[in-house]
Amino acid sequence: MSIGNSPEDERPFEDPSEEAPFSIGRALRQARINAGLTVDDVSTATRVRITIIRAIESDDFAPCGGDVYARGHIRTLARAVRLDPAPLIEQYDASHGGRPAPTPAAPMFEAERIRPERRGPNWTAAMVAAIVAVVGFVGFTAFKGGDEGGTRSTVAEGTTPTAGTTASPTPKAEKTVDETPEPSDSAIAAAPQDKVTVQVSATDGRSWISAKDHNGRLLFDGLLKQGDSKTFQDSEKINLVLGDAGAIDLFVNGKKIDDNFQPGAVERLTYTKGDPQAG
Numbered sequence: 001m002s003i004g005n006s007p008e009d010e011r012p013f014e015d016p017s018e019e020a021p022f023s024i025g026r027a028l029r030q031a032r033i034n035a036g037l038t039v040d041d042v043s044t045a046t047r048v049r050i051t052i053i054r055a056i057e058s059d060d061f062a063p064c065g066g067d068v069y070a071r072g073h074i075r076t077l078a079r080a081v082r083l084d085p086a087p088l089i090e091q092y093d094a095s096h097g098g099r100p101a102p103t104p105a106a107p108m109f110e111a112e113r114i115r116p117e118r119r120g121p122n123w124t125a126a127m128v129a130a131i132v133a134v135v136g137f138v139g140f141t142a143f144k145g146g147d148e149g150g151t152r153s154t155v156a157e158g159t160t161p162t163a164g165t166t167a168s169p170t171p172k173a174e175k176t177v178d179e180t181p182e183p184s185d186s187a188i189a190a191a192p193q194d195k196v197t198v199q200v201s202a203t204d205g206r207s208w209i210s211a212k213d214h215n216g217r218l219l220f221d222g223l224l225k226q227g228d229s230k231t232f233q234d235s236e237k238i239n240l241v242l243g244d245a246g247a248i249d250l251f252v253n254g255k256k257i258d259d260n261f262q263p264g265a266v267e268r269l270t271y272t273k274g275d276p277q278a279g
Helices: 024-034 039-046 050-057 067-080 085-095 105-114 123-153 185-190
Strands: 196-202 207-212 218-224 229-234 237-242 248-252 255-257 267-272
Touching (some): 196 267, 218 229
Antiparallel strands (some): 196 229, 237 267, 248 255
């Protein structure tokens, strides 16, 4: 006997009538008493609240919250007091409309398949898409800007600028060291007087070069391999940066620049219309 339980909990179950109908609550209560357990003991062992245990032992299943919970509580309490739960569950189903029929699998599957799944926004995918869009836009802008700059201000490699004509790009051909173009007398004579024309040739090695027009627009920025040549043209001036000036031969407005650049020297030069002169 546990301290704090009412005498009613510890009294042996007495059936005043030998023909009393089978009762789930009475069976559970009698089994608990026969096992020497109190309501507190059963509640501690099963984690079922005391109020629910007392209600079930009084055949009041409303506090269980539904038939499914009631069956679960009956099964749990029966096992706690060492009683077979099967007859009790059958009695409960018989007195409460029977066990509900299982839901067919196919309708459930169809319902789950038809029901649209609601998902939150995928922020990671959105960020990746935004980054790809920005990178693509920047690349397209740079490519288009470089293409326009090359069309307007750069004379195609391997050609000689002529007066009154606009430079147009032509396919680049494979070159060797021995094929470096040298301006002829006719090219010098044909240099436009109203423009500045600069030809950069890598004769003694390779060099990084950068060329900009008078608006600061980049015409070329890259490595010029030995034997390669680039020609730039603008209406006012050409700004050059030579990474290894000693490897470069310069021709401005058809005339060669003899500045005796040292190998490895970095030179920043500006050339304008008229006679060749470094700005």
